[in-house]
Amino acid sequence: xxxxxxxxxxxxxxxxxxxxxxxxxxxxxxxxxxxxxxxxxxxxxxxxxxxxxxxxxxxxxxxxxxxxxxxxxxxxxxxxxxxxxxxxxxxxxxxxxxxxxxxxxxxxxxxxxxxxxxxxxxxxxxxxxxxxxxxxxxxxxxxxxxxxxxxxxxxxxxxxxxxxxxxxxxxxxxxxxxxxxxxxxxxxxxxxxxxxxxxxxxxxxxxxxxxxxxxxxxxxxxxxxxxxxxxxxxxxxxxxxxxxxxxxxxxxxxxxxxxxxxxxxxxxxxxxxxxxxxxxxxxxxxxxxxxxxxxxxxxxxxxxxxxxxxxxxxxxxxxxxxxxxxxxxxxxxxxxxxxxxxxxxxxxxxxxxxxxxxxxxxxxxxxxxxxxxxxxxxxxxxxxxxxxxxxxxxxxxxxxxxxxxxxxxxxxxxxxxxxxxxxxxxxxxxxxxxxxxxxxxxxxxxxxxxxxxxxxxxxxxxxxxxxxxxxxxxxxxxxxxxxxxxxxxxxxxxxxxxxxxxxxxxxxxxxxxxxxxxxxxxxxxxxxxxxxxxxxxxxxxxxxxxxxxxxxxxxxxxxxxxxxxxxxxxxxxxxxxxxxxxxxxxxxxxxxxx
RNA sequence: GGUGGCAUAGCUCAGCUGGAUAGAGCACCUGCCUUCUAAGCAGGCGGUCCUAGGUUCGAAUCCUAGUGCCAUCACCA
Numbered sequence: 001x002x003x004x005x006x007x008x009x010x011x012x013x014x015x016x017x018x019x020x021x022x023x024x025x026x027x028x029x030x031x032x033x034x035x036x037x038x039x040x041x042x043x044x045x046x047x048x049x050x051x052x053x054x055x056x057x058x059x060x061x062x063x064x065x066x067x068x069x070x071x072x073x074x075x076x077x078x079x080x081x082x083x084x085x086x087x088x089x090x091x092x093x094x095x096x097x098x099x100x101x102x103x104x105x106x107x108x109x110x111x112x113x114x115x116x117x118x119x120x121x122x123x124x125x126x127x128x129x130x131x132x133x134x135x136x137x138x139x140x141x142x143x144x145x146x147x148x149x150x151x152x153x154x155x156x157x158x159x160x161x162x163x164x165x166x167x168x169x170x171x172x173x174x175x176x177x178x179x180x181x182x183x184x185x186x187x188x189x190x191x192x193x194x195x196x197x198x199x200x201x202x203x204x205x206x207x208x209x210x211x212x213x214x215x216x217x218x219x220x221x222x223x224x225x226x227x228x229x230x231x232x233x234x235x236x237x238x239x240x241x242x243x244x245x246x247x248x249x250x251x252x253x254x255x256x257x258x259x260x261x262x263x264x265x266x267x268x269x270x271x272x273x274x275x276x277x278x279x280x281x282x283x284x285x286x287x288x289x290x291x292x293x294x295x296x297x298x299x300x301x302x303x304x305x306x307x308x309x310x311x312x313x314x315x316x317x318x319x320x321x322x323x324x325x326x327x328x329x330x331x332x333x334x335x336x337x338x339x340x341x342x343x344x345x346x347x348x349x350x351x352x353x354x355x356x357x358x359x360x361x362x363x364x365x366x367x368x369x370x371x372x373x374x375x376x377x378x379x380x381x382x383x384x385x386x387x388x389x390x391x392x393x394x395x396x397x398x399x400x401x402x403x404x405x406x407x408x409x410x411x412x413x414x415x416x417x418x419x420x421x422x423x424x425x426x427x428x429x430x431x432x433x434x435x436x437x438x439x440x441x442x443x444x445x446x447x448x449x450x451x452x453x454x455x456x457x458x459x460x461x462x463x464x465x466x467x468x469x470x471x472x473x474x475x476x477x478x479x480x481x482x483x484x485x486x487x488x489x490x491x492x493x494x495x496x497x498x499x500x501x502x503x504x505x506x507x508x509x510x511x512x513x514x515x516x517x518x519x520x521x522x523x524x525x526x527x528x529x530x531x532x533x534x535x536x537x538x539x540x541x542x543x544x545x546x547x548x549x550x551x552x553x554x555x556x557x558x559x560x561x562x563x564x565x566x567x568x569x570x571x572x573x574x575x576x577x578x579x580x581x582x583x584x585x586x587x588x589x590x591x592x593x594x
Numbered sequence: 595g596g597u598g599g600c601a602u603a604g605c606u607c608a609g610c611u612g613g614a615u616a617g618a619g620c621a622c623c624u625g626c627c628u629u630c631u632a633a634g635c636a637g638g639c640g641g642u643c644c645u646a647g648g649u650u651c652g653a654a655u656c657c658u659a660g661u662g663c664c665a666u667c668a669c670c671a
Contacts, residue, residue: 032614042613044651054651080651081614123671163671304669313597314667321669328671358598359666385600386664424631440633452607456600457664464605468633470619471607478633486630526610538608541618552626552635572630594633 002094002518003039003086004028006071011041014064019050030515036076037083038515044080054080088506091514096497098517099570105520105581107150114152114345115378117143119352120269123160124256125169126194128263129394130402130460131354131387134449137587138384139352140269141450141533144585146350149528154343158275158335161253167234169193170248171227172200182255188262188405189255194396201397203227266408268442268587273342275335281326284334287371288320296370309366317363332364333371340375348378350531355383355455382531385457387449402462411441411466418468425593439589440474446588447473451537471541473588476579479544479551480590483576486556486569494569509550513571516543520578524585533586540582547575 008026015023027045031037041061043054050057055077062075062082074085098104119139122128128136143155173180173196182189204227211221222228237245264270288305291297297305297319305320319329340346351361361381368376387394394401416437419425425433448466452458468474506514519539527535556572559565580590 027611027613029610029613035614040614044613047651079614160671165671302669315596318669323669325669327669354665355599356665362598383599388664418633422631422633424633448606456607459606461606464620467606467620470633472619472633474633475619478631482631482634489630530610534608535610538618541608545618548634549636551630552632555629557630594631 003071003090006069007039007041007065007084010065010069010072011061013068014061015046015050018060018064021049023049031083035078035081035083036074036085038086038511039084041082041084042080043077043082047080058082088511091506091511092498094518095514095567095571095574096499099497099574103148103581104574104577105524106148107521107524109152110150112152112345113347114154114343115146115348115350116154116156116339116343116346117146117350117352118156118158119143119382120157120264120271121160121353122157122260123163123165124190124193124253125165125197126396127188127190127259128404129396130404130407131394133267133404133407133445134384134387134458135352135354136264136267136269137446137449138382138454138533139350140587141536141585142350142352142382142531144587145524145527145531145533145536148524148581148585151528152345154272154346155270156273156275156339157271158277158280160277162238162249162278162281164231164235165197166249166253167231167238168200168204169197170245170252171231171234172196172203173252174248176203182258188259189257190259190263191405193252193256193259198397198399200227200231263404266405266438266442268589275339277331280335280338281331282334283338284330284332285320285324285326287333287337288330291319291367291371294371296367307363307367307370309363312366314359314363314366317367319367329360329364329367332360333367336364336368336379337373340373347375348380349375350380350382352382352384355385357381358383380531382454384454387458387460390459390461402460407445407462408442410462411445412437413441414466415441415444415468415474419594428593436591436594439591440468440477440594443473443477443583443588443590444468445473446586447476447537450533450586451541453534454532474594476540476544476583477588477590478594479547480576480579480583481592481594482551483547483572483579484592486572487576489557490569494566496566498563498567498570507550507554509546509554510568510571513543513546513550513575516546517574517578520582527585536582536585540579540586543575543578543582547572 007028011026012023015021023046027042029040029042031040043058046057047054058077058080062077062084065072065084066075071087071090072084073087076083117139120132120136122132140155143153147153173193176199177196180192182192185192204225207225207227208218208221211225212218216224234245238249288297292299292305297307299305302322304318304322306316306318308316310316317329318327321327336349339349353361358381365376365379368379389400389402391400419437419440425436428436444466449458451471523535523539527533554568556568557565559568583590
C-alpha cells in the first residue's frame with residue numbers, strides 16, 4: 001500500500017473521530033518544495049462537510065494523524081494545507097520491498113483480452129520521412145506501454161501497396177528507368193522507387209502546363225494528361241490481374257520492402273503481423289449487405305449505400321459507391337472485422353494515424369458500434385499532430401521532406417562529433433564506438449519526438465531542433481551510464497538488505513529520490529490509459545534530475561558508513577533499472593558508458 | 595460557413611480529476627572538475643498562462659463568446 005492510500009483511510013478516520021462526519025474522499029498533492037513535508041492534504045474540500053476554520057481543522061487532523069499513524073512523523077499547517085512529514089522508516093521499508101523486484105512498475109498479464117496496435121502503414125511508392133518516424137515511434141511505444149500495463153498486444157500495420165499512386169512510380173520507372181535496380185545502382189530500394197514517383201510528378205506537371213498553354217481547361221488537363229491516362233490504365237490492368245503489370249508491381253514493391261526493412265531495423269521498431277491493402281481492399285462489401293439488413297445503412301436511388309450520422313452530430317457518409325465499388329471506409333470496416341477473425345482474442349484496437357483523419361475514425365468507430373460489434377467499444381484512434389518544418393509542410397512530391405534514413409544518420413554523426421569532443425571513450429573499439437553513437441543519436445531523436453504530447457503539432461527545425469543537453473535523451477542516457485560506472489566500481493557486497501534500526505536517517509536527496517521511485521508504477525498505468533509516451537518521458541526526466549542532484553551532493557562510494565554506502569549503491573542501481581525500463585517502453589536504448 | 599484540435603518565459607515544452615508565490619530545458623549571466631563520468635551540479639535573469647465575460651472560498655485548468663494557427667467536411671486515398 002502506498003502512503004496516499006494509507007493516509008486516505010487515516011484522514012477519514014480522523015474526521016470521523018473528531019467531527020463524527022463520514023468523509024467520502026481526501027484530496028492530496030505533493031508538498032511544495034518550500035514547505036516542510038512530503039505529502040499534503042488539501043483542507044478546503046473538507047469544508048463542505050466540516051464547517052469551520054481550515055487552518056484549525058488542519059491542525060486537529062494533523063494532531064490526530066501524528067498521534068495515531070506510525071508513518072506520520074510530524075505535520076504543519078499553512079493556510080488550508082496540511083503538510084505531513086512521513087517517517088524515514090516508511091521509505092526504508094518501501095525500498096526494501098521493491099529493491100529486488102525485476103521489472104518494477106510493470107504489471108503481469110492479467111486478462112486474456114488482446115489489443116491490436118496498428119502503426120506505420122506506409123505507402124510503397126516513396127521512402128519514409130520524419131512524419132513516419134513520429135508515427136512509428138508513437139505506435140511502437142504505446143504498444144510496449146500497453147504490454148507493460150498487463151495487456152497482450154499484437155503490433156501490426158496495413159501496407160498501402162496498391163492504388164494509383166503506386167502505378168505512378170511504376171509507370172515512371174517503366175518509361176524513364178532505363179532498367180535501373182537497387183542492385184545495379186546501389187540505391188536503397190525505397191529511395192529508387194521514390195525517385196520515380198517524383199519523376200512522374202515532374203513530367204505530369206509539364207504535360208498539364210503544355211495542355212493549358214494550348215488552351216485546355218486546367219481541371220480537364222489534369223485528367224487528360226497522357227501520363228495520368230496511362231497510370232489509370234495501368235491500375236485497371238492491375239485490378240484485372242494483368243501478368244506483366246502484376247510482375248512489375250511485385251518487383252518494385254519488393255525493392256521498397258527491402259528498403260523499409262532497413263529503416264525499421266535502424267529505427268528499432270517491429271511488427272507481429274502484416275496486412276496488405278492488396279489483400280484487403282475488397283473486404284467489407286458483404287458487411288454492407290449485413291448493415292443494410294440491420295437497417296444501419298440505407299440505399300439511395302442511384303444504388304449507392306450510406307449511413308446517416310446526423311444524430312451523432314456528423315454528416316451522411318457513403319459506404320459503397322453507386323457502381324458497387326468500395327470506398328476507403330468499406331475497406332476499413334472489412335479489415336477491422338477480418339482482424340478479429342484472424343486473432344479471436346483481440347478485443348480492442350489502436351490506430352496510430354495522423355489527426356487529419358480524425359473525422360474518418362470517428363465515423364469508422366461509430367459504424368462498427370452500430371453494427372453491434374462488442375469490441376467496437378474498445379477502439380482508439382491514436383491521433384497525433386503533424387510534424388512541420390520551418391518552411392511549412394513536408395511534401396514528398398516536391399522533395400521538401402526530411403528523409404528518415406538521412407535524419408538517423410545525421411543524428412548518429414552529431415552524437416559522434418560530441419562524443420569525440422568529450423573524449424571519454426578510452427578503450428572502446430571503433431565498432432563499440434559506432435554502436436554507442438547510434439544509441440545516443442537515436443536516443444536524442446526519439447526522446448525529442450516522444451516527450452511531446454502526441455496530439456500537439458511538432459515544429460522541427462533540422463538545424464537546431466534536437467539537443468543533447470538538458471531535457472534530452474542523451475542526458476538521461478548519460479545518467480544511466482554514470483550509474484553503471486558506480487556499479488562497476490562498487491567492488492563489495494552491496495546486495496544485503498539494510499534494515500532501518502532507528503538510527504539511519506535518510507538524506508533529503510535520498511528521500512526525494514524514493515518519492516520519485518514510488519511514482520513509477522502509477523506513471524506506467526497512466527501512460528497506458530492515456531496512450532501517452534510523453535508522460536513516461538517527462539517522468540523519467542524528473543527522476544533523472546533528482547538523481548543527478550543526489551549524485552552531485554551526496555557521496556556514494558566515498559561514504560564511510562558501510563550501511564549508508566550500501567543503501568546508496570542500491571538506490572542508484574534501482575534508479576538505473578527504472579531508467580532502463582522506462583526507456584525500453586519508449587524504444588530507447590541505454591549505454592553502459594558514454 | 596459547419597465540426598474538431600491547438601494557443602503557457604525570446605525559443606522548445608511540463609502543469610494529473612480546479613488548490614499555496616505558474617514549472618523545466620535551451621539561450622543569456624554567476625559560481626563549481628587533485629573525491630563516484632562537468633552530456634553534470636548550485637544559483638540568477640525572464641511570464642497580461644491568446645482576449646473578454648462567467649461559475650467558485652479558489653481558475654492556466656471548468657462554462658460562454660471572440661481572436662489566431664492547423665485539420666476536416668469528396669461516389670479521393
